[in-house]
Amino acid sequence: MSTDKMQMRLTLMVERAAQVNGKGLATDCAGRRHSWAQLADRVARLAGGLRSLGVKDGDRVAILALNSDRYLEFLFAVPWAGAVFVPVNTRLAPPEIAYWLNDSGSEFLFVDDTFVPMLEALDGKMASVRQVVYLGDDAAPNGLHDYESLIEGQPPIPDAGRRGDDLAGLFYTGGTTGVSKGVMMSQTNLVMNALNVTPIFGIDRWTNWLHAAPMFHMADGAGAFAVAMAAGSHCFIPGFEPTAAMAAIQQYRPNHSVLVPTMVNMIVNHPAVGDYDISSLKHVLYGAAPMPAPVLERALQLMPGISFIHGYGQTEAAPFLSALDPRHLDEPGAPTERRNSIGHSGGAIEVRVLDENDLEVPANTVGEICARGMNVMRGYWNKPELSAETLRNGWLHTGDGGYMDEDGFLYIVDRVKDMIISGGENVYSAEVENAMHQHEAVAECAVIGIPDETWGERVHAVVRLMEPGTVSAETLIAFCHGLIANYKCPRSIEFVEEPLPLSGAGKILKTELRKPFWKGHDKGVN
Numbered sequence: 001m002s003t004d005k006m007q008m009r010l011t012l013m014v015e016r017a018a019q020v021n022g023k024g025l026a027t028d029c030a031g032r033r034h035s036w037a038q039l040a041d042r043v044a045r046l047a048g049g050l051r052s053l054g055v056k057d058g059d060r061v062a063i064l065a066l067n068s069d070r071y072l073e074f075l076f077a078v079p080w081a082g083a084v085f086v087p088v089n090t091r092l093a094p095p096e097i098a099y100w101l102n103d104s105g106s107e108f109l110f111v112d113d114t115f116v117p118m119l120e121a122l123d124g125k126m127a128s129v130r131q132v133v134y135l136g137d138d139a140a141p142n143g144l145h146d147y148e149s150l151i152e153g154q155p156p157i158p159d160a161g162r163r164g165d166d167l168a169g170l171f172y173t174g175g176t177t178g179v180s181k182g183v184m185m186s187q188t189n190l191v192m193n194a195l196n197v198t199p200i201f202g203i204d205r206w207t208n209w210l211h212a213a214p215m216f217h218m219a220d221g222a223g224a225f226a227v228a229m230a231a232g233s234h235c236f237i238p239g240f241e242p243t244a245a246m247a248a249i250q251q252y253r254p255n256h257s258v259l260v261p262t263m264v265n266m267i268v269n270h271p272a273v274g275d276y277d278i279s280s281l282k283h284v285l286y287g288a289a290p291m292p293a294p295v296l297e298r299a300l301q302l303m304p305g306i307s308f309i310h311g312y313g314q315t316e317a318a319p320f321l322s323a324l325d326p327r328h329l330d331e332p333g334a335p336t337e338r339r340n341s342i343g344h345s346g347g348a349i350e351v352r353v354l355d356e357n358d359l360e361v362p363a364n365t366v367g368e369i370c371a372r373g374m375n376v377m378r379g380y381w382n383k384p385e386l387s388a389e390t391l392r393n394g395w396l397h398t399g400d401g402g403y404m405d406e407d408g409f410l411y412i413v414d415r416v417k418d419m420i421i422s423g424g425e426n427v428y429s430a431e432v433e434n435a436m437h438q439h440e441a442v443a444e445c446a447v448i449g450i451p452d453e454t455w456g457e458r459v460h461a462v463v464r465l466m467e468p469g470t471v472s473a474e475t476l477i478a479f480c481h482g483l484i485a486n487y488k489c490p491r492s493i494e495f496v497e498e499p500l501p502l503s504g505a506g507k508i509l510k511t512e513l514r515k516p517f518w519k520g521h522d523k524g525v526n
Contacts, residue, residue, distance in 0.1 A: 008188040009163035017231035029069035046077035048157040049150025057082040065112035066238035082160030087216035094121040182381030192374040193318035194226040196346035207232035210254035218319040242266040246276035253280040260506035268298040312342035349373040370395040420449035435483040441471040450517035461490040
């Protein structure tokens with residue numbers, strides 16, 4: 001059966017939710033509450049508003065805004081109007097934003113109150129943008145179209161019917177290691193991702209999803225589309241801040257969310273955590289870093305029965321590839337190292353660990369994690385050579401080094417291109433970080449390679465402790481010697497008291513940590 005006949009289209013999610021749960025709560029945000037029937041009507045009217053602005057089939061429509069119910073409506077109204085959405089990273093500087101807009105050829109831009117002031121810095125730099133829509137509640141600034149007026153002033157229009165391999169969105173990679181790339185996501189890619197994540201994340205009609213992670217990122221997008229497919233509910237905070245998150249959990253009573261370990265740590269160890277009831281959370285997806293054992297124990301005290309699901313993926317895979325169901329940790333005979341696994345592949349995703357010739361390696365052998373399935377991107381926008389290289393031989397080459405054990409559990413060791421080579425030995429920083437995170441005093445840790453005259457590169461750790469000054473560098477290094485080979489252990493440790501810098505995806509920005517050490521060098525490796 002073709003994907004066209006299978007109705008692989010995002011807008012079907014809204015149509016079905018209105019059909020099976022029309023009176024049920026769809027969105028709850030800043031005092032605005034809409035049922036699925038109301039949301040479907042608003043999406044169809046907003047699509048009409050987009051058409052009235054001149055949006056045509058295949059046009060790119062960008063959004064630069066914090067989390068809200070209107071962001072969710074945008075994600076469905078754009079394809080309903082026949083166009084392609086382009087979520088923009090809210091943490092970018094104006095020149096980077098201009099690059100994303102110009103590279104994608106976005107002709108229409110949605111902005112909220114936070115980013116209206118940035119329009120001045122972008123003036124004259126947005127070569128393709130010709131219409132700007134204001135998402136806020138105040139009167140629209142001069143020259144901007146008002147979001148609610150676009151909805152109120154238009155009758156609902158029929159769905160444009162984009163489906164299958166039709167382009168749905170351009171999701172740009174963070175650009176933390178170079179120029180950002182526009183990942184082309186088809187309708188089928190995003191629908192299949194929702195189908196893959198629904199069972200492992202426990203998403204159903206009774207899910208209430210808190211959008212705390214940024215909605216421009218695919219990790220939260222996976223939840224957005226899966227919850228819509230299940231006709232569940234959405235609640236929102238503009239962006240993550242621990243007090244705001246705790247207040248939202250108490251107010252909206254969500255049971256699902258995406259929270260990276262840094263976010264969980266900031267919540268459960270916040271001095272005011274006892275002032276809020278956060279017990280409603282039952283399923284939390286996390287990734288980007290291991291969950292430190294003390295953080296997990298504290299979270300289980302505050303949220304009894306919560307299930308922390310360790311997920312793995314990347315933008316190019318829409319983004320889900322694998323996840324560890326925590327019940328696997330309680331299986332008889334489960335090895336202790338399984339807690340560091342990223343679990344089994346999704347139900348409709350083929351994952352293999354391949355060598356440099358794209359041949360599968362034996363179990364427990366490190367190679368490159370590769371995947372294929374209907375969730376894998378069409379390619380990179382206007383980058384055919386890079387697309388061909390990344391998707392060579394029919395496999396998505398993730399760039400992540402890892403291995404799979406004899407039971408099919410996947411383990412990540414490091415970015416293939418981000419290894420530390422010390423004295424001729426390959427050191428995978430994630431393996432060192434996993435060892436250090438087993439020490440109860442460690443809250444955060446990032447391991448990087450820094451120049452060394454003797455070894456070429458030296459294994460260096462940047463560590464934030466639960467309580468500053470409670471453990472020495474020598475103690476942590478000795479602790480690692482008991483868990484991993486000597487050549488893998490840090491030779492130096494730098495302690496910091498502030499949280500480590502994060503990308504929009506919640507990953508530690510190792511490029512920023514490396515900069516002081518590699519300044520004056522021609523390249524970032526020795």
